[in-house]
Amino acid sequence: MTHEHERLRIKTWIFAVVVVSSNVFGNFFLKLGMPPTLATPLDYITVLFHPWVALGVLLLIVWLMSRMALLSWADLSYVLPVTSVGYVLVAVVGKFLLNEQITMKRWSGIGLIVAGVALVSGGSVPQTAHPQPNAARPGQ
């Protein structure tokens, strides 16, 4: 059982990194490519073909799929706080790539998020709810 927990924990961490980075960079490119206004319903479709928006959407598809994979074994109440480390990454990317100032308020927010993530990831195993007995039937 310890081996099983260890295997799940490592797999969970690998996927959490993919989920977080695809989300952060996906949203970054989405914001980069968004025009100031979307006037007509058609604009919502055509904007998807803008290169930065398209890259953002591609990364968000990676995000969706890796998150679905992660949720196939990990609890939602575990995945939610652990993947919120993305908010920290956004602030750090802002500081080092865009030279933004990080205020005292923002540093304390980062501290709280990191503490929350550490509590949840260090204090419980990723999976508590047991899968349904007939869940993993191949070819279902």
Place this chain on the structure above:
Amino acid sequence: MRWLLIGIIVAATTVGEVLQAAGMRRHGEIRDFRPGAIGRALAVLARNRFVIAAVAAMAVSFFAYLALLTISELSFAVPATAVTYVLETVLAKYVLKEHVNWLRWVGASLVICGVALVSL
């Protein structure tokens, strides 16, 4: 207008992510990550009612989010949508029957306060 969009985003995200978790839990752990196996898993998931409903809800949330980004800053959008953490953790306990121990409650609360501080 922006509060209406926030309301739509929060409701659609919460419903979508809880359905996504329920659907994936029913599917069972994904263990094989070779391209062919991923394709087969996607084909199975495309017929999973929970996953279909989840993707529909998340599409609503995505387009509402696009609309919100055009009329407001990320620093308004992000903290306002952090309320989904509370709703989803509560639903994880009562709908998905997860064992949310006190460390997870404290951790989720710290994250919510942190998100608010980072983005306000």
